[in-house]
Amino acid sequence: GAVVSQHPSWVICKSGTSVKIECRSLDFQATTMFWYRQFPKQSLMLMATSNEGSKATYEQGVEKDKFLINHASLTLSTLTVTSAHPEDSSFYICSAVEHEQYFGPGTRLTVT
Amino acid sequence: AQSVAQPEDQVNVAEGNPLTVKCTYSVSGNPYLFWYVQYPNRGLQFLLKYITGDNLVKGSYGFEAEFNKSQTSFHLKKPSALVSDSALYFCAVRETIKAAGNKLTFGGGTRVLVKP
Numbered sequence: 001g002a003v004v005s006q007h008p009s010w011v012i013c014k015s016g017t018s019v020k021i022e023c024r025s026l027d028f029q030a031t032t033m034f035w036y037r038q039f040p041k042q043s044l045m046l047m048a049t050s051n052e053g054s055k056a057t058y059e060q061g062v063e064k065d066k067f068l069i070n071h072a073s074l075t076l077s078t079l080t081v082t083s084a085h086p087e088d089s090s091f092y093i094c095s096a097v098e099h100e101q102y103f104g105p106g107t108r109l110t111v112t
Numbered sequence: 113a114q115s116v117a118q119p120e121d122q123v124n125v126a127e128g129n130p131l132t133v134k135c136t137y138s139v140s141g142n143p144y145l146f147w148y149v150q151y152p153n154r155g156l157q158f159l160l161k162y163i164t165g166d167n168l169v170k171g172s173y174g175f176e177a178e179f180n181k182s183q184t185s186f187h188l189k190k191p192s193a194l195v196s197d198s199a200l201y202f203c204a205v206r207e208t209i210k211a212a213g214n215k216l217t218f219g220g221g222t223r224v225l226v227k228p
Contacts, residue, residue, distance in 0.1 A: 006155075032214060043202065043220045044156075093155050097214045103148070103156040 003027055004096045006104035013084055013111055020080045021107045023094030029074035030096035035067075038091040038106075050077040084111040114139040116205050118219035126227055131193040133222045135186045135203030144206040145186040146216065147177055149199045156202065162186060173197070193226045200224075 003026040013019045023033055031052045036044040048069050049057040056069035066088075068080040077096075081088050089111045095101040115138045125131050137143055144163050148156040160171025167179040177188045186203060203219040 004155075034215075041221075041223075043218045046215065049215070091153070095156075100146075100158075100161070101214060101216055102158070105155040106153065108153060 002098055002102040004094065004102045004104040006092075006094055006107050008107060009105060010108040011110070013109070015085055015111055016083055018080055018082045019084055019109060020078055021092055021094075021109070023077045023079070023096065023104055025075045025096040025098070025102070028096070028098045030077075030098060031074060032097040033071060033077040034095045034097075034101065035069060035077070035079050036093045036095070038093060040091075044093060047079075052077075081109065084109070086111045114143075114205050114217045116203050116217055116219035118201075118203055118222045120222050121220070122223040122225065124225045124227065125193050127195050128192050131188075131190040131197065131224065131226070133188040133201050133203075133224060135188065135219055136184050137186060137203070137205045138184060139205055145177075145179060146204040146206070147171065147175070147186075147188050148202045148204065150202065150221075151199050159188070159201075193224075195226050195228050198224055198226045 005024045007022045033050040035047045037047050038044050046059050047062045050069045050071040052071045052074050058064045071077040091106050091108050093106045095103045117136045119134055146161045147159040150156050159175050160169050162169045162179045170176045175190050179186050201222050204216040206216050
């Protein structure tokens with residue numbers, strides 16, 4: 001149980017375009033999901049807390065207009081990177097909460 | 113504010129030898145402590161957690177961790193390391209106070225390299 005999926009697992013996009021990443025809890029409902037960013041050989045940096053039915057809570061320094069989060073249902077949260085730039089290239093990981101956090105497999109974003 | 117420190121960027125160990133990955137934490141209240149493992153280009157896999165009770169916690173893949181309140185440590189251990197244990201290990205802490213929500217604070221990670 002407690003499986004979290006992410007789609008896509010990797011994506012390449014051009015500078016200036018937007019890309020959407022999905023995070024799904026497959027066998028449980030999650031009112032709270034988290035989005036993390038991980039740079040090579042570094043730890044996870046919490047970007048935002050996604051709450052079903054309400055606005056996401058962003059960590060300090062994270063641009064909410066650039067990283068749009070929508071938690072439309074109890075099993076799905078999406079992260080949209082708008083007007084992507086090469087510096088947005090990173091590994092994005094989501095987690096969903098059912099008592100504890102369960103992590104998705106991550107999405108590798110490369111912006112060219 | 114809560115924080116986690118993993119003092120070693122990398123740990124090298126020969127296969128069959130004991131493995132220890134160090135973690136110390138700082139929280140204002142009682143901690144929930146976690147260990148996760150990450151393989152290349154993958155998400156985090158849960159290994160074990162401490163909430164309360166016995167200070168020695170047993171987890172997945174033969175790993176265990178010892179909670180030491182006086183030293184504010186939660187070191188991860190495995191009696192006999194395998195080459196397949198080579199990965200990136202993260203310690204994390206969550207405060208038990210309700211206002212903190214479910215936010216985890218992660219340490220910087222320790223890369224484990226087990227040589228045959």
